Amino acid sequence: MFCLCTGDRKVFIYLQTGGTSNEWEHMSSPQSFFSSTIGKKVVMAVTGFLLIGFVVAHLVGNLQVFLGAEVFNAYAAFLKSIPGPLWIARIGLIVIFVLHLYNAFSLRKIISAARPVDYNKQATVQASAASRYMLHTGVVILLFVIVHLAHFTLGYLQPEHFSKTDALGQHDVYYMLVQGFLNPVYAGFYIFCIVMLGIHLSHGISSMFQTLGFCRPNVKNKLELAAKAIAAGITLGYISIPLAVIANVVTLS
Amino acid sequence: MDFTLHIWRQDNNKSSGSFKTYRALDITPEMSFFEMIETVNEKLECNGAGDGRIALEYDCLEGICGTCSLVINGVAHGPNRGVTTCQLHMRSFNDGDHITIEPFRAKAFPVTKDLVVDxxxxxxxxxxxxxxxxxxxxxxxxxxxxxxxxxxxxxxxxxxxxxxxxxxxxxxxxxxxxxxxxxxxxxxxxxxxxxxxxxxxxxxxxxxxxxxxxxxxxxxxxxxxxxxxxxxxxxxxxxxxxxxxxxxxxx
Missing domain, CATH: 1.10.1060.10 (Alpha-helical ferredoxin)
Incomplete structure (x- = not known):
């Protein structure tokens, strides 16, 4: 290939030099950032980061259940009293969640196509189980979000506990929560899903930094350790609530 | 040392391949992995009919050219860390082992023949x-x-x-x-x-x-x-x- 530069205009002349195959027919054309595999990963990392922000904020809100029914119901009433910011946050979350999901499945499609014939003998040298089952844990989280919204936000599951009001006339969210977790099926499902979320995050948090290019080798181990600690903290924080209900620490009386 | 090899055989990038089992007998521990496969190849050549030689790629035999490939028991370049297949020796295996040998698998690396990929x-x-x-x-x-x-x-x-x-x-x-x-x-x-x-x-x-x-x-x-x-x-x-x-x- 010769490149003749005349002023700022470039003229490319392709010359076939020997051989029969046309080596240029395989060369790619430019692609947009968001259609590239790296771009899609960056979207996964950024949306993942924002979703972790939500998970932490939601945990802080939930842990107020340990402060008693009044505080917890007042917090819920406060959120309802600011519908503007609440709906902006809700719509933002839905957009972020959908982007995260869309890119996950879009990348999975690329990955499945990249190895049409699989190995007969599979071996894994150092990849963590969390990193290998991101899609599986992710699908569990998706199902959980649907069930969780149907349960505590929309009141489709256990509607008999949904529309109670407390002594102050506020929506009795505390009552709904305790009744929900007294049901062993809902409590078990909740704990299982939160553990899956923890596993998802134990890879996701450190992976996010690698994807965004913030990964100095000397901090990599510390970062992975910190990611596991944060994931474990989030998991334990969420699980403590159904466990406290089961252990009669958080009660209706 | 004797080994049982399960090797991927495929005629070209159009055909579908399958695993064939071969025995590698009287192998010494200091033989390289490729020497071991070549002893099987010699027998396959002598037999005339049948599958023919197992196609594989290697060149420098000192781990610097990047020609050799092979996925051995599910691990690219075999069980040892930091070496290519040509630097793998049979002392890394136990007598009587079953060894599965596959080509590198990727859509972008179509199989040319047997264990050779493009x-x-x-x-x-x-x-x-x-x-x-x-x-x-x-x-x-x-x-x-x-x-x-x-x-x-x-x-x-x-x-x-x-x-x-x-x-x-x-x-x-x-x-x-x-x-x-x-x-x-x-x-x-x-x-x-x-x-x-x-x-x-x-x-x-x-x-x-x-x-x-x-x-x-x-x-x-x-x-x-x-x-x-x-x-x-x-x-x-x-x-x-x-x-x-x-x-x-x-x-």
């Missing part, structure tokens, strides 16, 4: 941008262009990549990120490669995606099998370079 996708990634454009002429004076020691070391760490493709073979997603990032980082770190740094990463990633390689999910299996120990820190660097270059992309 890795020209890597050549095209290099063609897309893995070079520096310089005026030819006399060789520049030594030390005419001072380069910091740590920069030179980093460039050399990336430049160690021999392009064998084990990273793609080992990656659960069939991704070529480790290879591409090593090439991008090696040239990008040096002043000679700096002017084309943005253009290079964009074109090489475009080509990598166009070849049908998978995407990275940061599982680091590539790093574990890389015979040259290329670090996944170069993948982080390529991600960074690609994001920055995308912001000012002109084509």
């Amino acid at each position: 890795r020209s996708a890597f050549d095209r990634i290099i063609q897309a941008g893995g070079y520096v454009s310089v005026n030819t002429g006399g060789a520049p004076d030594a030390n005419a262009l001072p380069i910091m020691r740590d920069v030179a070391d980093r460039a050399m760490d990336a430049a160690e990549c021999i392009g064998c493709g084990a990273c793609v073979a080992a990656c659960k997603n069939g991704s070529a990120m480790l290879f591409t990032s090593a090439k991008v980082s090696h040239l990008g770190a040096l002043p000679q490669g700096a002017p084309e740094r943005s253009k290079r990463v964009l074109k090489m990633v475009d080509q990598m995606d166009a070849e049908g390689f998978g995407s990275c999910t940061n599982q680091y299996e590539c790093e574990a099998v890389c015979p040259k120990g290329i670090s996944t820190k170069f993948i982080a660097q390529m991600n960074r370079d690609y994001m920055r270059a995308s912001l000012s992309r002109e084509d």
Whole structure:
């Protein structure tokens, strides 16, 4: 290939030099950032980061259940009293969640196509189980979000506990929560899903930094350790609530 | 030592292959893995009829050319860390072992025959941008262009990549990120490669995606099998370079 530069205009002349195959027919054309595999990963990392922000904020809100029914119901009433910011946050979350999901499945499609014939003998040298089952844990989280919204936000599951009001006339969210977790099926499902979320995050948090290019080798181990600690903290924080209900620490009386 | 080999046999990239079982008898521990397979090949040749020789690729036999491949018992380049298949010896196995030998598996690496795959996708990634454009002429004076020691070391760490493709073979997603990032980082770190740094990463990633390689999910299996120990820190660097270059992309 010769490149003749005349002023700022470039003229490319392709010359076939020997051989029969046309080596240029395989060369790619430019692609947009968001259609590239790296771009899609960056979207996964950024949306993942924002979703972790939500998970932490939601945990802080939930842990107020340990402060008693009044505080917890007042917090819920406060959120309802600011519908503007609440709906902006809700719509933002839905957009972020959908982007995260869309890119996950879009990348999975690329990955499945990249190895049409699989190995007969599979071996894994150092990849963590969390990193290998991101899609599986992710699908569990998706199902959980649907069930969780149907349960505590929309009141489709256990509607008999949904529309109670407390002594102050506020929506009795505390009552709904305790009744929900007294049901062993809902409590078990909740704990299982939160553990899956923890596993998802134990890879996701450190992976996010690698994807965004913030990964100095000397901090990599510390970062992975910190990611596991944060994931474990989030998991334990969420699980403590159904466990406290089961252990009669958080009660209706 | 005696071994039972389960080897992938495939006539060409159109046909579908299958595993065939062979016995490798009277193997000594100091034989290399390829010597062991060649003893089987000699027998297959003597027999005349049947499957014929097992096609495989190797060249330098000292782990620097990147020609040899093979996925042995599910691990690219076999059980030892930091070596290519040609540096693997039968002392790494136990007498009587069953050994499964497969070609590198990726859509971008079609099987040419048996255990030989076409890795020209890597050549095209290099063609897309893995070079520096310089005026030819006399060789520049030594030390005419001072380069910091740590920069030179980093460039050399990336430049160690021999392009064998084990990273793609080992990656659960069939991704070529480790290879591409090593090439991008090696040239990008040096002043000679700096002017084309943005253009290079964009074109090489475009080509990598166009070849049908998978995407990275940061599982680091590539790093574990890389015979040259290329670090996944170069993948982080390529991600960074690609994001920055995308912001000012002109084509």
